[in-house]
Amino acid sequence: MNFHVNPRLLFGTAFGVFVILTLMIAVLPAIQIQQTPATPGLEPLSERAARGRDIYVREGCSYCHSQQVRPLPQDELFGRPSAPGDYVYETPQLLGTARTGPDLSNIGNRQPSDLWHLIHLYNPRALVQGSVMPAYWWYFRKKDRADADDVVVPVPGSSAPKGKVVVATPEALALVEYLHSLKQPPLEVPASGEEQGEASKQ
Amino acid sequence: MGSPAIGKVRIEEIIGEDPALVRLIYKYLVWATVWLIFATALGLLLSLKLSYPDLLDFSFTSYGRVRPIHTNALFWGWTSMAMVALCLFVVPRTSRTQLHSLTLARVALWMWNVAVAAGTVALAMGINNGDQEYREYVWPIMAIFAAGMLVHLYNFLCTVREREIEEIYISNWYIIAALIWTTTLVTVGYLPWYQHGLAQANIQGYYMHQGVGMWFTPVVLGLTYYFLPKFLNRPIYSYSLGVLAFWTQLVFYTLIGAHHFIFSAIPWWIQTIAIVFSVGMMVPVWAGTGNFILTMRGKWRTIGRSYSLPFILAGAVCYGLVSTQGTFESFRWTNLYWHFTNFTIGHSHFTMYGFVAFLIWGGVYGLLPRLTGREPSIVAVGVHFWFSMIGMGIYVVALSIGGTIQGTDWVRLRPFIDSVTDMAPYWLWRSVGGTLMFLSHVIFAYNLYKMRPRALGEATPEVARA
Numbered sequence: 001m002n003f004h005v006n007p008r009l010l011f012g013t014a015f016g017v018f019v020i021l022t023l024m025i026a027v028l029p030a031i032q033i034q035q036t037p038a039t040p041g042l043e044p045l046s047e048r049a050a051r052g053r054d055i056y057v058r059e060g061c062s063y064c065h066s067q068q069v070r071p072l073p074q075d076e077l078f079g080r081p082s083a084p085g086d087y088v089y090e091t092p093q094l095l096g097t098a099r100t101g102p103d104l105s106n107i108g109n110r111q112p113s114d115l116w117h118l119i120h121l122y123n124p125r126a127l128v129q130g131s132v133m134p135a136y137w138w139y140f141r142k143k144d145r146a147d148a149d150d151v152v153v154p155v156p157g158s159s160a161p162k163g164k165v166v167v168a169t170p171e172a173l174a175l176v177e178y179l180h181s182l183k184q185p186p187l188e189v190p191a192s193g194e195e196q197g198e199a200s201k202q
Numbered sequence: 203m204g205s206p207a208i209g210k211v212r213i214e215e216i217i218g219e220d221p222a223l224v225r226l227i228y229k230y231l232v233w234a235t236v237w238l239i240f241a242t243a244l245g246l247l248l249s250l251k252l253s254y255p256d257l258l259d260f261s262f263t264s265y266g267r268v269r270p271i272h273t274n275a276l277f278w279g280w281t282s283m284a285m286v287a288l289c290l291f292v293v294p295r296t297s298r299t300q301l302h303s304l305t306l307a308r309v310a311l312w313m314w315n316v317a318v319a320a321g322t323v324a325l326a327m328g329i330n331n332g333d334q335e336y337r338e339y340v341w342p343i344m345a346i347f348a349a350g351m352l353v354h355l356y357n358f359l360c361t362v363r364e365r366e367i368e369e370i371y372i373s374n375w376y377i378i379a380a381l382i383w384t385t386t387l388v389t390v391g392y393l394p395w396y397q398h399g400l401a402q403a404n405i406q407g408y409y410m411h412q413g414v415g416m417w418f419t420p421v422v423l424g425l426t427y428y429f430l431p432k433f434l435n436r437p438i439y440s441y442s443l444g445v446l447a448f449w450t451q452l453v454f455y456t457l458i459g460a461h462h463f464i465f466s467a468i469p470w471w472i473q474t475i476a477i478v479f480s481v482g483m484m485v486p487v488w489a490g491t492g493n494f495i496l497t498m499r500g501k502w503r504t505i506g507r508s509y510s511l512p513f514i515l516a517g518a519v520c521y522g523l524v525s526t527q528g529t530f531e532s533f534r535w536t537n538l539y540w541h542f543t544n545f546t547i548g549h550s551h552f553t554m555y556g557f558v559a560f561l562i563w564g565g566v567y568g569l570l571p572r573l574t575g576r577e578p579s580i581v582a583v584g585v586h587f588w589f590s591m592i593g594m595g596i597y598v599v600a601l602s603i604g605g606t607i608q609g610t611d612w613v614r615l616r617p618f619i620d621s622v623t624d625m626a627p628y629w630l631w632r633s634v635g636g637t638l639m640f641l642s643h644v645i646f647a648y649n650l651y652k653m654r655p656r657a658l659g660e661a662t663p664e665v666a667r668a
Binding site (some may be wrong): 003004005007010011014015017018019021022024025026027029030031032033034036057058059060061062063064066068070071072073074077081082083084086087088089090091092093094095096097098099100101102124125128129130131132133134135136137138 | 251252253255256259260264265266267269329330331332333335359362363368369370375378379382383386387396397398399400401402403404405408445452453456457459460462463465466467468469472475538541542543544546547613619621622623
């Protein structure tokens with residue numbers, strides 16, 4: 001029994017310990033977390049919103065926008081603290097680890113205007129001076145004249161293309177529907193997150 | 203040649219290694235450097251985009267798509283290939299035998315190149331595995347990469363089994379265990395059954411953290427346990443500290459992934475364990491750093507006269523500093539200010555660059571001339587060192603200050619956009635640092651060319667006299 005001369009023992013132990021710790025800290029808790037029921041009032045995504053979510057994932061939105069509200073005073077503007085049940089329909093998870101842009105957990109309530117989102121996606125700087133968000137112009141078409149069933153995006157000022165109208169593609173509309181779906185249902189009882197918030201303030 | 207003003211010594215020996223192995227090591231390093239230059243050019247583009255958001259605004263060059271291309275190409279392209287290039291020498295050498303199979307190592311290089319190239323194209327097209335850091339490649343692509351890792355694992359295990367020395371040298375503990383841990387990690391990270399909703403975030407914390415700390419950290423530490431004593435020509439200060447660091451790394455590091463999700467909806471006990479063992483990490487970190495620094499004690503003149511050892515010194519110091527910084531970042535009270543900010547990005551570059559890349563460069567500059575008999579220009583190595591060092595310094599300091607301002611803006615409940623506009627000067631400084639880092643990689647590529655192996659039949663050079 002000597003780690004220094006027995007590769008089977010050495011690497012077997014390194015592997016075994018790693019697997020046990022992995023089960024303890026990652027896999028088994030994950031299985032347990034997965035049993036969490038949905039927060040009451042949380043709606044599954046509509047088909048179009050789900051397509052919008054795919055676009056959100058495709059474009060890597062969550063590298064800059066988190067979807068987790070912490071039980072902290074500075075997070076209050078984003079909504080109530082996130083609860084485990086809020087994520088039941090969220091795969092792949094989009095909690096994020098950075099807030100170069102604001103948290104979007106509750107953006108459907110905080111910014112309910114579809115037109116605002118469309119203009120903002122077409123060119124964020126048309127609405128928010130100083131924004132560094134990419135312009136997602138490839139989800140829009142520039143046309144000479146809008147057709148009857150087109151959703152026209154009223155881009156203001158110098159951001160608007162001259163002599164053309166900007167029209168949203170179905171993908172842009174799906175993405176906006178997803179953003180619109182991001183609404184935190186109110187919690188009836190204090191979530192564990194809120195108790196944590198009290199603890200952290202002390 | 204050789205500038206007497208700098209007083210650097212030339213290589214003292216040439217290792218008579220199998221020319222086929224030398225060429226394979228070199229091939230690994232060339233591909234690693236191709237990915238390094240490609241991915242850091244993209245890094246610079248990303249950095250500039252935060253100052254000029256409409257720069258190169260095509261879909262496939264947009265921020266959200268290029269960011270994972272940058273990180274993954276540096277992880278699985280540059281760093282992994284460069285580390286393994288050195289392992290191809292160190293594992294057989296410390297086992298006093300030949301590499302089990304050159305062919306397997308050749309095959310694995312192409313598996314990795316295919317995986318990183320395919321992953322890059324897929325990410326540019328918007329095909330990803332969710333925006334989950336370091337597992338953005340879709341599973342069929344990552345499976346190719348993991349298969350390449352298994353090939354290396356098998357090859358190195360066989361090499362160690364064929365060793366002509368009783369003990370398994372500590373470098374091989376780290377290198378082979380890292381391959382075992384990381385293939386396990388990738389498997390756990392990609393199996394879908396326990397990854398719905400928030401459960402996936404728990405796996406993400408576990409995965410993203412250990413993608414760094416159970417792969418890059420142990421491999422470069424293992425390499426340094428060989429290179430440092432070798433280049434200094436004295437034994438490691440304490441072999442036992444290396445063993446202690448190995449086991450504590452395994453037990454503590456595996457448990458701390460959730461410190462990336464402090465104050466999230468992930469169970470509170472997992473977050474607390476992550477914080478506690480993040481403090482525990484000071485044991486393996488300072489056992490490792492201390493061991494390296496104590497091995498260097500009194501040899502400062504040798505280090506000053508070498509062109510590889512300064513990289514290793516810098517890497518060892520950065521290891522201690524950046525890991526201590528990481529421990530501090532895991533606390534709840536520091537999360538109040540630093541979580542979600544650019545401070546984290548500064549930390550990650552401090553790690554992958556100051557610690558990991560510097561140790562790799564130290565190994566490359568020390569080993570390759572001994573294998574090929576060709577030395578790079580001492581001035582060019584110096585320029586590489588200082589551009590990398592100063593560039594990284596500017597980068598990390600800018601983002602640490604900027605990130606703290608970002609977090610403070612939030613705590614002071616300022617309008618959100620203030621935290622964006624306040625970053626403007628720091629993002630510009632980051633690009634300045636990033637430009638220096640990128641230039642240093644071009645110089646490294648040039649130096650690598652200067653150290654190229656001789657063609658078959660070319661005369662072996664006479665051994666340089668110091």
